[in-house]
Amino acid sequence: LALFLAIGFTLFPGCKSGDTTNKKVSIIPLPREIKSKQGEFRLTNETQIIYSPDNEEVKSVAVYLAELISPATGYNLSISSASAPKKHSVFLKINDSIAGAKGVYQLNVSPTKVIIEAPEAIGLFYGVQSLRQLLPPEIEAQSVQPDIQWTIPSVMIKDEPRFQYRGLHLDVSRHFFPVSFIKKYIDLLALHKMNTFHWHLTDDQGWRLEIKKYPKLKEIASWRKETLIGHGGQKPFKYDGKPYGGFYTQEEAREIVEYAAKRYITVIPEIEMPGHATAALAAYPELGCTGGPYEVITRWGVFPDIFCAGKEKTFEFLENVLLEVMDIFPSKYIHIGGDEAPKNRWEKCPYCQLRIQKENLKDEHELQSYFVTRIEKFLNQHGRQIIGWDEILEGGLAPGATVMSWRGESGGIKAAKMKHEVIMTPNSHLYFDYYQANPENEPLAIGGFIPLEKVYSYNPIPDELSPEEAGYILGAQGNLWTEYIKTQEQVEYMTYPRAIALSEVVWTPEEKKNYYNFRNRLESHFKRLNILNVNYFYEVPKPIS
Numbered sequence: 037l038a039l040f041l042a043i044g045f046t047l048f049p050g051c052k053s054g055d056t057t058n059k060k061v062s063i064i065p066l067p068r069e070i071k072s073k074q075g076e077f078r079l080t081n082e083t084q085i086i087y088s089p090d091n092e093e094v095k096s097v098a099v100y101l102a103e104l105i106s107p108a109t110g111y112n113l114s115i116s117s118a119s120a121p122k123k124h125s126v127f128l129k130i131n132d133s134i135a136g137a138k139g140v141y142q143l144n145v146s147p148t149k150v151i152i153e154a155p156e157a158i159g160l161f162y163g164v165q166s167l168r169q170l171l172p173p174e175i176e177a178q179s180v181q182p183d184i185q186w187t188i189p190s191v192m193i194k195d196e197p198r199f200q201y202r203g204l205h206l207d208v209s210r211h212f213f214p215v216s217f218i219k220k221y222i223d224l225l226a227l228h229k230m231n232t233f234h235w236h237l238t239d240d241q242g243w244r245l246e247i248k249k250y251p252k253l254k255e256i257a258s259w260r261k262e263t264l265i266g267h268g269g270q271k272p273f274k275y276d277g278k279p280y281g282g283f284y285t286q287e288e289a290r291e292i293v294e295y296a297a298k299r300y301i302t303v304i305p306e307i308e309m310p311g312h313a314t315a316a317l318a319a320y321p322e323l324g325c326t327g328g329p330y331e332v333i334t335r336w337g338v339f340p341d342i343f344c345a346g347k348e349k350t351f352e353f354l355e356n357v358l359l360e361v362m363d364i365f366p367s368k369y370i371h372i373g374g375d376e377a378p379k380n381r382w383e384k385c386p387y388c389q390l391r392i393q394k395e396n397l398k399d400e401h402e403l404q405s406y407f408v409t410r411i412e413k414f415l416n417q418h419g420r421q422i423i424g425w426d427e428i429l430e431g432g433l434a435p436g437a438t439v440m441s442w443r444g445e446s447g448g449i450k451a452a453k454m455k456h457e458v459i460m461t462p463n464s465h466l467y468f469d470y471y472q473a474n475p476e477n478e479p480l481a482i483g484g485f486i487p488l489e490k491v492y493s494y495n496p497i498p499d500e501l502s503p504e505e506a507g508y509i510l511g512a513q514g515n516l517w518t519e520y521i522k523t524q525e526q527v528e529y530m531t532y533p534r535a536i537a538l539s540e541v542v543w544t545p546e547e548k549k550n551y552y553n554f555r556n557r558l559e560s561h562f563k564r565l566n567i568l569n570v571n572y573f574y575e576v577p578k579p580i581s
């Protein structure tokens with residue numbers, strides 16, 4: 037490691053003292069501008085947190101900071117909006133004259149004070165995250181660390197995000213994860229200045245959200261009769277014989293939304309339609325073309341039974357579901373899935389064929405477009421917009437839809453050229469369920485190969501786009517599908533550190549990114565993750581050749 041660092045420091049001009057890899061200044065994602073200065077600020081029991089102006093939102097960032105610092109230091113810092121503060125304070129100030137993208141902030145540390153300024157509270161929150169990373173990693177401990185000096189190196193930081201959408205996804209259908217874990221997942225997003233949690237709540241293998249109007253979703257659709265334990269490609273499949281399931285109550289989902297909002301993270305729920313719907317059909321078989329019976333699926337893959345596009349009751353069901361979903365999730369966007377919906381059932385279904393005729397549609401792809409557009413209209417009427425996987429381009433894109441480009445970037449490029457918003461989640465770079473190292477030595481995964489450096493190298497703006505078209509790329513997201521991921525430890529192992537590389541992809545200006553510099557900073561960042569009890573994948577850094 038020493039050798040690696042020595043080589044890294046000599047070869048990279050960005051690594052000289054006074055710059056980002058100054059041992060003590062190691063922030064991820066890398067801020068836009070950092071200037072190291074002489075000296076340091078020492079945090080003590082006497083330090084005050086002073087916020088202004090005196091309003092609830094600014095105050096709550098101050099409280100968040102005090103609570104962040106308290107367990108490890110044992111300090112109970114005083115928080116006030118006093119106009120004549122004592123020296124040696126941490127100031128959180130709204131300053132309208134600072135301009136930039138949403139989240140912009142400045143952080144100025146000197147031996148006598150720390151000032152975080154931003155035009156909005158969200159910027160103060162990001163400044164707090166940077167300040168957190170300037171403190172020793174032991175600040176993350178949940179018990180008092182008596183031997184640590186809580187010093188913060190003097191520094192001037194000017195920072196703002198590159199993209200407005202900085203997301204991470206989690207599939208809780210294939211495997212279910214409890215509320216406590218979802219909160220930990222969200223906390224780690226906040227540490228890395230990510231702002232969106234895409235919650236994949238429904239799929240063939242389980243429906244995970246309580247819907248009051250349709251109780252069988254939690255009673256039937258949230259359970260499968262046994263769980264696959266063998267390799268998906270092996271025959272015969274091996275099962276453990278035990279029922280598997282779980283769901284979030286509406287109260288729990290609201291708790292998550294609120295928890296995330298305090299961390300400036302939006303939760304986007306995904307309700308899959310028309311495909312990946314077998315679990316829902318198992319509970320309400322009348323919503324399928326054949327009428328069932330159906331069972332919650334125990335294997336992984338793409339399955340033929342999807343919501344019937346010919347029946348009015350399908351739309352009645354989905355609209356009622358979405359009304360409850362909108363009541364829980366205040367997000368501007370609702371993700372409606374749209375991916376991997378085989379058309380075999382629709383081809384043979386008299387209701388669907390009648391609909392095709394009546395609506396003057398060409399084929400089943402146009403029927404899917406009709407389906408998505410109809411749902412979009414409903415959500416628009418309630419002030420929301422839809423996101424769909426790139427399959428929603430087939431058969432005609434719903435007018436206001438945002439496209440999540442997962443089968444590479446081509447769907448995203450096409451949508452941006454059509455002046456639709458795009459979120460890049462290509463399975464060439466951002467699928468964290470794929471292997472990150474030699475499969476021979478890794479726990480079984482779904483396939484693929486996306487090592488850390490590949491994630492880091494990703495640029496969400498494809499060369500093919502003009503600057504105007506590029507403006508439609510809202511940002512990027514990492515996806516974590518959990519077919520092969522059963523435990524919380526395994527989720528973290530697959531997600532980290534790749535999601536940390538992603539944070540720099542979506543935050544840091546492209547021209548400031550440098551993998552070796554990142555890998556250096558990551559090495560000290562790992563100490564923080566150790567204390568936070570995160571089970572990340574570790575590989576010894578390769579020397580620069």
Ligand code: TNX
Pocket residue numbers: 375376425442467469482517518519
């Ligand atoms: C494709 S990505 C899917 C998921 C799987 C994933 C596995 C997408 C929109 N659909 O249903 O879990 O591949 O990598």
